[in-house]
Amino acid sequence: MLPDTIAACQQALADGPDVKLVAGGTDLLPQMKTGVLKARKIVDLSQLPELKVVERLGDGGLRVGAGVAARSLELSSAVRDGFIALAESAGVVGSLQIRHLATLGGNIANAAPSADMAPPLLALDAICVIQGPSGQRRVPAVDFFQGVRRTVLAPNEVLVEFIIPAPGAGSGGTYVRHTPRRELDIAVVGVASQLSVRDGRCVKARVALGAVAPTPVRASAAEARLEGEAVNAALIDEAAELAVQAASPISDQRGSAEFRRHLVRVLTRRTLSTALERATGLAASRNGAH
Numbered sequence: 274m275l276p277d278t279i280a281a282c283q284q285a286l287a288d289g290p291d292v293k294l295v296a297g298g299t300d301l302l303p304q305m306k307t308g309v310l311k312a313r314k315i316v317d318l319s320q321l322p323e324l325k326v327v328e329r330l331g332d333g334g335l336r337v338g339a340g341v342a343a344r345s346l347e348l349s350s351a352v353r354d355g356f357i358a359l360a361e362s363a364g365v366v367g368s369l370q371i372r373h374l375a376t377l378g379g380n381i382a383n384a385a386p387s388a389d390m391a392p393p394l395l396a397l398d399a400i401c402v403i404q405g406p407s408g409q410r411r412v413p414a415v416d417f418f419q420g421v422r423r424t425v426l427a428p429n430e431v432l433v434e435f436i437i438p439a440p441g442a443g444s445g446g447t448y449v450r451h452t453p454r455r456e457l458d459i460a461v462v463g464v465a466s467q468l469s470v471r472d473g474r475c476v477k478a479r480v481a482l483g484a485v486a487p488t489p490v491r492a493s494a495a496e497a498r499l500e501g502e503a504v505n506a507a508l509i510d511e512a513a514e515l516a517v518q519a520a521s522p523i524s525d526q527r528g529s530a531e532f533r534r535h536l537v538r539v540l541t542r543r544t545l546s547t548a549l550e551r552a553t554g555l556a557a558s559r560n561g562a563h
């Protein structure tokens with residue numbers, strides 16, 4: 274069915290746990306094809322205008338609907354100017370065709386450990402806005418994931434949008450992933466970093482890792498090492514070493530656990546260096562954050 278209000282969507286979901294939501298269908302349809310997932314009824318979210326919003330808030334924050342496609346995020350100036358890590362992660366999803374279908378909400382609700390758009394949401398302190406039968410609730414992105422393909426969403430809840438606080442002037446971030454192939458491959462490891470620098474010192478650090486644990490995780494020890502310090506290459510090396518502690522990777526056909534730990538170290542170093550460059554460049558120009 275094709276509801277045009279969230280209320281109608283909710284009514285449809287009340288019909289039972291085998292009623293499933295579909296946004297772009299790029300995760301759901303392959304799962305139905307292979308029999309991983311069975312559905313009696315499909316509720317198509319594509320006609321819900323609330324889910325398509327991309328809006329800068331009065332305080333400089335960002336509101337992004339769950340139904341916004343990766344391609345729109347990748348190109349949106351509202352996202353790129355201040356929330357570049359999210360735009361960069363959207364830009365590496367699948368292929369151009371996939372990015373026109375794949376939504377942010379679908380990527381997050383599907384909760385694959387390798388979901389590319391998840392680490393930037395953690396690094397940017399995003400809040401997930403969830404609509405249930407008795408109203409809305411807000412869950413920090415870092416608490417949204419519960420395991421491989423498991424989230425806090427109840428079967429009768431819809432992920433409506435994400436609210437991302439303004440990183441502010443003097444903040445910079447980036448997302449980088451490693452894949453053996455440039456396109457149409459999933460992350461062996463993905464890292465998002467965001468640094469805020471004021472008067473030469475790091476006032477806030479975020480490092481979020483993807484594909485190295487059942488859920489995306491924050492590298493808290495690395496963040497704590499950076500906060501309050503004047504960040505330089507030696508400190509970034511230390512933080513990269515500490516980030517490895519947050520990873521509990523598996524070995525599979527795409528890489529051993531040891532290789533993944535090595536990638537965490539390398540990509541954390543790389544993303545922190547870029548984040549620092551962007552943060553300090555902007556701190557000087559007073560133009561906001563990347």
Ligand SMILES: Cc1cc2nc3c(=O)[nH]c(=O)nc-3n(C[C@H](O)[C@H](O)[C@H](O)COP(=O)(O)OP(=O)(O)OC[C@H]3O[C@@H](n4cnc5c(N)ncnc54)[C@H](O)[C@@H]3O)c2cc1C
Pocket residue numbers: 293294295296297298299300301302303318339340365366367368371374375376377378379380381382383387388389390426430431432433457458459460
């Ligand atoms: C060829 C190919 C390449 C891919 N490459 C990548 C890649 O590089 N990186 C990557 O991260 N992913 C990749 N994916 C996976 C997929 O494209 C993304 O995860 C995408 O963002 C999923 O979004 P969707 O809108 O298609 O989700 P759907 O398939 O429509 O939904 C996915 C799940 O989320 C639920 N859902 C969707 N929207 C909501 C909502 N608003 N509220 C509650 N539940 C919801 C659905 O019920 C379903 O369980 C790839 C997939 C394919 C087929």
